Structure formats: C-alpha cells, structure tokens
Amino acid sequence: MTDAKAVELAAVTKRYDAALAVDAVSLKIRAGSYCCLLGPSGCGKTSTLRMIAGHESVTDGDVLIGGRAVTEDPPARRGTAMMFQNYALFPHLSVAENVAFSLRMKGVSRTARLTRAAELLELVSMSDYAERKPNQLSGGQQQRVALARALMTEPSVLLLDEPLSALDPFLRVRMRSELRRIQRELGITFIHVTHSQEEAMALADLVVVMNEGRIAQAGPPREVYNAPRTPFVARFIGGHNILDDGGRTITLRADALALAPADAAGEANRRATVREIEYRGPDVRVGLETDRGESLSAVLAERAFFERPLEPGAAVAVGWRPDAVHELTPDG
Amino acid sequence: MKETRPRSFYVLSCVFALFLLFLYGPMISILVLSFQGPEGGLVFPMNGVSLHWFEKLREGGGQVEIGPALRRSFRLALVVMVLTVTFSVLAGLAFRRGFRGATLLLYVAIASLIVPSIVVSLGIALEFRLIDEGIKALGAAWGIEWIQRDFVSALGPFTSGLGAHLTWTLPFGLLIMFAVFNRFDPAYEEAARDLGATPWQTFRHVTLPMIAPFLIGVAVFGFTLSWDELARSSQVMGADNTLPMQLAAKTTTVTDPEIYALGTATTGSSILLVLVTFTVATLLQRRRQRG
Numbered sequence: 001m002t003d004a005k006a007v008e009l010a011a012v013t014k015r016y017d018a019a020l021a022v023d024a025v026s027l028k029i030r031a032g033s034y035c036c037l038l039g040p041s042g043c044g045k046t047s048t049l050r051m052i053a054g055h056e057s058v059t060d061g062d063v064l065i066g067g068r069a070v071t072e073d074p075p076a077r078r079g080t081a082m083m084f085q086n087y088a089l090f091p092h093l094s095v096a097e098n099v100a101f102s103l104r105m106k107g108v109s110r111t112a113r114l115t116r117a118a119e120l121l122e123l124v125s126m127s128d129y130a131e132r133k134p135n136q137l138s139g140g141q142q143q144r145v146a147l148a149r150a151l152m153t154e155p156s157v158l159l160l161d162e163p164l165s166a167l168d169p170f171l172r173v174r175m176r177s178e179l180r181r182i183q184r185e186l187g188i189t190f191i192h193v194t195h196s197q198e199e200a201m202a203l204a205d206l207v208v209v210m211n212e213g214r215i216a217q218a219g220p221p222r223e224v225y226n227a228p229r230t231p232f233v234a235r236f237i238g239g240h241n242i243l244d245d246g247g248r249t250i251t252l253r254a255d256a257l258a259l260a261p262a263d264a265a266g267e268a269n270r271r272a273t274v275r276e277i278e279y280r281g282p283d284v285r286v287g288l289e290t291d292r293g294e295s296l297s298a299v300l301a302e303r304a305f306f307e308r309p310l311e312p313g314a315a316v317a318v319g320w321r322p323d324a325v326h327e328l329t330p331d332g
Numbered sequence: 333m334k335e336t337r338p339r340s341f342y343v344l345s346c347v348f349a350l351f352l353l354f355l356y357g358p359m360i361s362i363l364v365l366s367f368q369g370p371e372g373g374l375v376f377p378m379n380g381v382s383l384h385w386f387e388k389l390r391e392g393g394g395q396v397e398i399g400p401a402l403r404r405s406f407r408l409a410l411v412v413m414v415l416t417v418t419f420s421v422l423a424g425l426a427f428r429r430g431f432r433g434a435t436l437l438l439y440v441a442i443a444s445l446i447v448p449s450i451v452v453s454l455g456i457a458l459e460f461r462l463i464d465e466g467i468k469a470l471g472a473a474w475g476i477e478w479i480q481r482d483f484v485s486a487l488g489p490f491t492s493g494l495g496a497h498l499t500w501t502l503p504f505g506l507l508i509m510f511a512v513f514n515r516f517d518p519a520y521e522e523a524a525r526d527l528g529a530t531p532w533q534t535f536r537h538v539t540l541p542m543i544a545p546f547l548i549g550v551a552v553f554g555f556t557l558s559w560d561e562l563a564r565s566s567q568v569m570g571a572d573n574t575l576p577m578q579l580a581a582k583t584t585t586v587t588d589p590e591i592y593a594l595g596t597a598t599t600g601s602s603i604l605l606v607l608v609t610f611t612v613a614t615l616l617q618r619r620r621q622r623g
Contacts, residue, residue, distance in 0.1 A: 053526065055522050055525070055526070074525070075522075075525055075526045076525070076526065076527070076528035080526075081526060081527075082522075082523070082526045084519045084522070084523055085519075086517070086519060088517065088519040088520050088522070088523040090520065090523075090524075090538055090541075090542070091542065092541045092542060101524070101527050101529075101537075102527035102528050104537070105524075105527060105528045105529045105530075105533050105537075106528065149527070150526075152527075153526075153527060153528065
C-alpha cells in the first residue's frame with residue numbers, strides 16, 4: 001500500500017446553474033485520519049466528496065492531496081479511490097474480475113491481476129466468492145467487494161459515499177467496525193460521507209458537520225458532541241436541549257438535566273410537566289414541557305429513573321449544574 | 333370450495349378468443365393451404381395433402397420467381413440491422429450527454445414515425461428524381477462520359493431503399509436506447525473512470541457489455557422491420573424488387589398455391605430467426621449469471 005496523504009480544501013465552491021451546492025469550503029484532513037462528512041441530505045457533503053474524487057468539477061477553489069493541487073486531474077491520477085453508494089459493481093464481471101478491473105485497464109495479464117485480486121479478497125474475507133457474480137452476493141458482501149476493488153488502485157485516500165446506508169441496521173454496525181479496522185490496518189486517509197451522527201461519532205477522528213453548503217463545525221467527535229458550535233449542530237448531533245436563556249442561546253445535554261419533585265427543589269432552573277416517557281433499555285428519555293412553553297428532553301439512567309419513577313402529567317423541577325451550560329453562536 | 337368466475341370472465345374470454353382467431357387464423361389458413369394437393373386451388377377445400385408446392389418453389393421456374401428478391405431483401409435487412417444498431421447506440425449516448433437542439437432532433441425523428449409510410453416513400457422517390465437530374469446535368473456540363481452513356485437513376489435498394497428503411501428503423505432503435513439508458517446508472521461509468529479506464533475502455537468494458545442484451549433486441553427489430561416493409565419500399569427500390577414487393581405483385585397474378593408455400597417458408601424462417609436470437613440471448617444471459 002502507498003502512504004497516507006493529507007487532503008486539503010481551499011475555498012472549494014460548487015455551483016449548479018443558479019444553485020450553490022458547496023459554498024467556499026475550507027478544510028484540512030490529516031494524513032491517515034478517518035474523516036466523516038456529516039449532514040442532512042442536500043447539505044453539500046456528497047458534492048464535496050465527489051469534487052475530491054474528481055467526479056464533479058470544482059467551480060472555484062482548490063483541492064490539494066498530499067500538498068499537490070489536483071483540481072484539474074482526472075480521478076485516477078489523484079491517488080484517491082471511491083466507493084459508490086450502491087457499490088456500482090459491474091454486473092457482467094465476476095467478483096475477482098471486478099476487483100482486478102483497474103489492473104485490466106492498465107493491461108496487466110490475466111494471471112497476474114487475478115493473483116493480486118485474490119490477495120485483496122483475502123483482506124475483506126471474500127476469497128470463497130471470487131467466481132460469483134455481484135448479483136449473487138448479499139449487500140454486505142457486495143460492499144466488501146467494492147472495498148477490495150477500490151483498494152486495488154493502492155489509493156492514499158479512500159472516499160466512501162454513504163457506504164453503510166444500503167445495509168440493514170445489524171449489518172451496518174458490523175461493517176462499521178470492519179471499516180475502522182481496515183482503515184487502521186492500511187493507515188490511509190478515509191473520507192466517509194454519512195447522514196447518521198451515530199455512524200460519524202463511532203468512526204471518525206474528525207467529524208465535519210455540514211449545513212447548506214458550508215461547514216457548521218469540524219472537530220473530534222467528543223468536541224462536537226460536548227461543545228456544538230451552533231444550534232444546527234446541537235440539533236443534528238442529537239441529545240441536546242436548546243434554550244433561550246436571557247438573550248443567550250444555550251444548550252444542555254439531555255443527560256445533564258436532573259429531575260426533582262416539584263415541591264422539593266429550591267434552586268430549580270425550570271418547572272415542568274412530564275409529557276412522555278420513553279423506555280430505551282440502558283436509559284429512559286423523559287419528554288418535558290416547561291411552564292415557559294419550552295420542550296425539553298431529559299435522559300436518565302434506567303436505574304436512577306426507576307428508583308423514583310415518574311408518570312406523564314407529573315409536575316417536576318428541572319435543574320442543572322452551571323458548568324453544564326454551553327453557549328451557542330447563532331447559525332450561519 | 334369451488335371458486336365461481338364472474339360473468340365478465342366469459343365475455344372477456346370470448347373477446348380474447350376472437351383476437352387470437354384474427355391474429356393466427358390467416359396464418360394458419362395459409363399454412364394449411366400450402367400443403368394443398370397438386371390438383372388443389374387457391375381456396376379451401378383441400379384437394380389432398382402434399383409437399384408439391386414446396387418442391388415447385390424449390391425447383392424455381394414456376395409462377396413465383398422470388399430468388400433474387402429474397403436475397404436482396406435479406407442483404408438489405410442485414411445492412412439496415414447493422415446501421416440501426418450502430419446509429420441507435422451512438423445517438424443514445426449523445427442524447428444521454430445532452431447537446432443543443434436535442435429535443436428538436438428527437439421530435440424530428442419521432443415525426444418520421446407519424447408521417448404515413450407511403451408519403452415518406454413518395455417523397456424520397458421525388459428527392460431522388462431531383463438528384464438524378466442533377467447528376468445528369470453535371471454529366472452533360474462536364475462531359476463525363478459514363479454518366480451520359482450509362483446513368484439511369486440513383487434509385488436502388490442500397491441507396492434510396494436503405495434510406496427509406498432507416499427512416500423507419502432508426503426512430504424505433506433510438507426509442508429503445510432511450511429506455512435502456514434511462515435506467516442505466518452513471519455510477520458504473522464513474523466507477524470505471526475512478527479505476528483508471530479511459531472513455532473508450534469504459535465504453536468497451538462496462539457500458540457495451542451491460543447494454544448488449546438490449547442491442548440484440550434492437551437488431552432483431554431492425555432486421556424484421558426492414559424484412560417485411562412494403563409501403564416504404566414501394567416507390568424507392570428503382571428497377572429492383574424486395575421480397576414483400578414481389579409477393580404483393582404476385583398476389584394479383586398468381587393462380588396456384590405455390591405462393592402459400594412461399595408464405596409458409598418465409599414465415600417459418602422468420603420464426604426460426606427470432607427463436608435463434610432469443611436462444612442466443614438467453615444463453616448469454618445464463619452464462620453471465622453463472623459466472
């Protein structure tokens with residue numbers, strides 16, 4: 001395998017006719033890191049990935065890979081490889097020939113390229129399926145083949161477009177850890193587009209939250225979760241309560257709220273009524289409506305909740321520690 | 333429990349039976365009459381059963397002389413088939429990328445399906461008259477000897493005739509390719525490009541193999557449309573006749589069942605052609621799936 005390379009975007013812009021898909025995005029992704037581009041559909045994350053891959057032209061700005069500007073290079077000369085959302089395995093070729101495709105294009109002899117393909121199929125534990133056709137494989141197996149095919153070009157950067165979205169939830173979690181394992185083993189840079197915050201947090205060294213063609217926040221998952229920059233990030237990442245607090249917009253993690261009986265608390269921050277109770281296994285989510293009309297969500301550990309269970313309609317006092325308050329800057 | 337069928341079932345069944353009768357009745361009548369005994373005539377009843385008329389057809393020299401027309405029609409249909417497949421694929425690719433005037437060109441192509449065939453045929457013939465006069469005028473003006481001595485007309489099966497058939501088969505081929513490319517995910521081509529394939533390699537190793545099964549369909553379409561075309565052929569073949577023209581001419585003059593034997597023979601070979609292509613297509617498909 002080749003060395004990992006850093007990826008840098010310098011004010012990259014993508015415009016489709018009148019619509020601005022990506023608005024002057026600048027970003028540095030360290031060599032060998034796992035980066036997730038996260039955001040709702042239409043936020044520009046896929047366009048950004050496709051511009052890095054070279055499948056979409058860059059309207060303005062530059063893409064640098066390993067310090068070299070590749071903005072005008074064709075995909076195959078960028079040292080990147082892309083894994084497509086539906087995998088795009090060639091239906092008329094066997095698994096082995098799919099994996100060997102890039103070597104075949106270079107004119108490598110059949111025996112040589114199939115030998116190399118066998119090695120990569122070994123890496124993704126698909127050796128037994130080399131002679132099958134893609135339509136005889138399950139979604140998870142197709143994904144492994146697509147991965148092996150992309151790795152055949154010995155990329156410095158692997159680009160993954162929603163690689164897990166076609167899989168069922170159970171398989172998704174398994175393939176997720178497998179992607180992380182392979183990334184560690186190869187040590188190359190992975191850039192992974194997803195709309196699932198859970199996926200991004202589980203995988204990424206660097207989470208890039210995008211909204212309306214711009215980066216709302218970029219940072220390690222823990223930083224993004226604990227200190228979301230804007231209300232959008234807090235909402236998208238989930239588990240946060242956004243409140244207006246004397247002219248400031250603040251956020252409180254749902255697990256930072258303490259509930260006490262309505263008459264007990266002297267220093268309650270809000271008084272509220274329980275609207276719904278959702279049992280989730282390890283914890284319980286309590287939906288609340290405060291006397292100021294705000295909706296809050298509190299997450300309590302299962303045991304703590306059942307020591308003093310609540311019913312919908314109960315009046316409670318909601319409190320939080322001053323250091324749990326995190327101030328947000330407005331969106332945009 | 334016995335399931336009762338609604339009355340509409342029986343009514344619709346009768347309609348369907350009528351449909352089948354009209355679809356296959358004529359063909360079956362001809363098929364049966366072609367085995368008419370040596371003394372039999374053009375209509376029922378059968379006067380014995382024999383292969384007499386097939387033998388007469390094979391020997392030639394009877395009332396129905398179709399050898400040259402048959403060979404000509406076959407060659408023409410082959411050329412039409414090859415050109416239809418080639419142009420349809422290229423045009424399909426072009427329309428997929430989009431170009432200025434694409435919509436207009438599409439409407440023009442479709443319009444040639446709507447214009448009555450006989451009108452198209454007449455128009456092409458008139459056009460070629462003009463070309464003939466032009467060539468003759470040129471020959472006279474520049475003193476080109478062979479034109480002055482030998483040139484009669486540019487009309488012929490492989491000039492005006494070929495053009496007339498293509499006005500019929502190309503729009504069909506193009507429409508089929510539209511349907512094919514509509515469902516063709518560009519991600520396959522992007523994947524090929526990502527893996528270092530040149531545009532030609534992408535076409536050769538990805539696009540073409542993936543659309544190949546549909547091209548067999550376009551080819552069969554092109555061949556059969558040309559093979560049995562009469563109206564568009566009628567004015568444009570010059571001194572020569574295609575098989576359908578020959579048959580149309582013969583139906584008014586022939587007095588014995590040899591013509592039925594010919595009908596059976598040509599229908600039989602058409603069916604054979606279709607069966608062979610579909611068998612080949614199925615085998616290809618199966619080989620692809622087995623891997």
